[in-house]
Structure formats: structure tokens, C-alpha cells
Amino acid sequence: MNKTALVAFTLLFAVIVSGRSAPRAEELTQNDWLLRAENDEARFRLLQKQMRGFDQPMWEVGERFARLHDALKHENYELAVYHWDKIKTSIENGVAKRPARGESARNLFLGDPWNEVRAGLISADRKRAWDSFDKARAACQSCHQAEKVGFMNQQAVFDLARPER
Numbered sequence: 001m002n003k004t005a006l007v008a009f010t011l012l013f014a015v016i017v018s019g020r021s022a023p024r025a026e027e028l029t030q031n032d033w034l035l036r037a038e039n040d041e042a043r044f045r046l047l048q049k050q051m052r053g054f055d056q057p058m059w060e061v062g063e064r065f066a067r068l069h070d071a072l073k074h075e076n077y078e079l080a081v082y083h084w085d086k087i088k089t090s091i092e093n094g095v096a097k098r099p100a101r102g103e104s105a106r107n108l109f110l111g112d113p114w115n116e117v118r119a120g121l122i123s124a125d126r127k128r129a130w131d132s133f134d135k136a137r138a139a140c141q142s143c144h145q146a147e148k149v150g151f152m153n154q155q156a157v158f159d160l161a162r163p164e165r
């Protein structure tokens, strides 16, 4: 290899290596909260913390339960089923993060109770659908008791009931 070729080769190599190197710390801003972490383990820890535990899915579940009540008042059974399905997804995702809640969730909610409520909602029969709402509320509340957060049962979302007539 002559001298010119050697220089060209070295330069090419330097370009490739510098192009592949990780972004340098000074190029990151303070908003790069994940990129700035020391390594992937530290990044996963930060993500785990941000994704919270059981409280955040429950917050969504409470909200959707109120929307479900609203859907029944409008006799919009498709929307009621939609929220019921999303409630299941939320609780399953919550259990993925907090497996210790899984046993109660499966025994008191995700199995037969969930299926029975869904059948009542999808029937689009007004009375059956409101019976399902009562059944749903009871399933939610039994899990709160089992998980020793019975105080959750005294809040506005659980005052929601079927209309007088």
C-alpha cells in the first residue's frame, strides 16, 4: 500500500468510527432524561418509576366506570361494552406491573364476573344492562375489600346507580 492510500484509508476509518460513536454528554440537554442515564439498567429503572404501579390504571378504571354509567344512561350499549373492555385491559396491565394484585383480580373480577357483566351489556336490554352495572360495582368493591383498600369504596364513583325509572 502506498503512502497516499494509507492516509486515505486511515481517514476513512476515522470517519466511520466517529460516526458510530454514542452521542457525547455535552450534546444532550437536561430534557434527555433517559439518554443521559448511565446505562440501560438505569434507564429501565427510570421508566419503571414513571409508569407507576396499580394506582394509575385504577385511576383510568374509575374514570371509565363513570363513562360506562353515562353510556347506560344514553342507552349506548356499544359504548358501554367499549369501556368495559378497556377496563379489563387496564386491570390486566396493572397486574402486569403489580403481580401481587393478580390473585384477587382473577378470582373476583377478570373471570366469570367480567364475562357476565359483558353479556348483560351487550344484550342491549335496559334492565339486564343495569343489572350488569350493579354486578360490576360489586366486583370492583369486593376486590378493594380483598386488597385491604376498602376505603376506596366510599367515593363518588361508587355512588353512581341506575336511574329511578
Ligand code: HEC
Pocket (backbone or CB within 6 Å): 053, 054, 055, 056, 058, 059, 061, 062, 063, 065, 087, 091, 101, 102, 104, 105, 108, 109, 136, 139, 140, 141, 143, 144, 147, 149, 152, 157
Ligand atoms: C385487584 C383488585 C381490584 C379490582 C378488580 C378493582 N380495583 Fe380499584 N383499586 C385496587 C387497589 C389495590 C387500589 C389502590 C391502588 C394503590 O394503592 O396503588 C385501587 C384503587 C382504585 C381507585 C382510586 C384510584 C386513584 O388513585 O385515584 C379507584 C377510583 C378504583 N380503584 C376504582 C375501581 C373500579 C371502578 C373498579 C371496577 C371496575 C375497580 N377499582 C376494580 C384494586 C382493585
